[in-house]
Amino acid sequence: MLTRRQAITSTLFGSGYIGLRALATGLPVSFLLNPRRALAASPQPGCATQSKAQYIILNTSGSGDPINANVPGTYDDPKVVHSTDPTMAPTPITMRGRSSTAAAPWATLPQAVLDRTVFWHLMTNTPIHPKEPDVLKLMGNTYAGEMLPSLLAKHLAPCLNTIQTQPISIGATTPAEGLSFGGAAQPIIPALALKATLTSTPGPLANLQGLRDQTLASIYDLYKQDASPAQKAYIDSLVTSQTQVRSINQSLLSALGSITDNTANSQILAAVTLIQMNVTPVISIHIPFGGDNHRDIGLAGETTQTVSGVATINALMSQLAAAGLSDSVTFMSLNVFGRTIGPGNTDGRQHNQSHQVSVTIGKPFAGGIIGAIGPVGGDYGALAINSSSGAGAADGDVTPVASLPSFGRTMLAAVGVDSTTIGTEIMSGKVITAALAS
Secondary structure, X not given: OOOHHHHHHHHHHOHHHHHHHHHHHOOOHHHHHOHHHHHHOOOOOOOOOHHHOOEEEEEOOOOOOHHHHOOOOOOOOOOOOOOOOHHHXXXXXXXXXXXXXXXXXXXXXXXXXXXXXXXXXXXXXXXXHHHHHHHHOOOOOEHHHOOHHHHHHHHHHHHHOOOOOOOEEOOOOOHHHOOEEOOEEOOEOOHHHHHHHHOOOOOOOOOHHHHHHHHXXXXXXXXXXXXXXXXXXXXXXHOOOXXXXXXXXXXXXXXXXXXXXXXXXXXXXXXXHHHHOOOOOEEEEOOOOOOOOOOOHHHHHHHHHHHHXXXXXXXXXXXXXXXXXXXXXXXXXXXXOEEOOOOOOOOOOOEEOOXXXXXXXXXXXXXXXXXXXXXXXXXXXXXXXXXXXXXXXXXXXXOOOOHHHHHHHXXXXXXXXXXXXXXXXXXXXXXXXXXXXX
């Protein structure tokens, strides 16, 4: 029987640990699996536009965190209840030259990050915690019930040449937060398990230089005899030098070695490391933002976790910048539902199926607010959205129920998936062009 460590290594690096050879050489998995065919192959169909392809770090929660209670777009109506703690004071922020107001933690994001940050006022249309998988499937609006993160992974993997297509969850706190791909549940690999597997002695990262030399030697004859000058130049441009392999090894071991637990900060360390290893296009994490806060006296827990949650996003943005990945990685959040925000919600909040806020941060996005809120059933819910301006209005061409699949369509468009494919994968909604950077 496989040990847990062997199972995780196989999950990360594939059959025969082909991914390790890709990491050690810089050559795509598709090339290493069949070099002769790869030399003759044309570009793979279904690939998102190369220049727009992004890795995705998905923050998802089945708790229904109250992110929607303290973001831009909720401070225009004085009846909306916010935390009164000084650390959550209403604070001006600017995104792409447009002024708004948010809880103070959001104003700590650097201006360059805010200019790529979009706050989406959406409706998930469920108040039930275990419906998180259904929300990730856009409430029945995806072909064959595929999850949005899996659709993104499916179309991004060919462009990014990742070791595997399937997304990986490192932050799921309940089975409802787990991911599926093609109907199959995907393994959950906590940050500590990732550290234990990859930093073990001897471990999979112990002999990258030897694996590099062995792999290149095995394909030398084919390279010498069958590759054209242009193909040789292309392959040479991909091959990682021994010096680079040593640097990669030391960098990865250093990052993994700093993981001490399975908290959100450790999860982002693990996620960035997996991206540097080019394991998968999509990684899910769980950053707490207040949780299931029915009895949150004075909204104290919401306050504490909003402050720490935005700090975690700030840490993620800093790590991506340090790794040279700011233009290559998009952060995205999508939770099962939001929280009630109307009068009477000062000592906790209830489930709100009519309003959930997603946050996206990345190069493909023009910072701002998509949608708005209005009175719904004694509280507040998402209004319809004008797809060309992004404004929330009663006469918008994206109804509140269609806002969730429209979010999904816009995410696919943001990473370069063509409109015909988007229409096949997600059966309703519209691309909200106002959210996309030109």
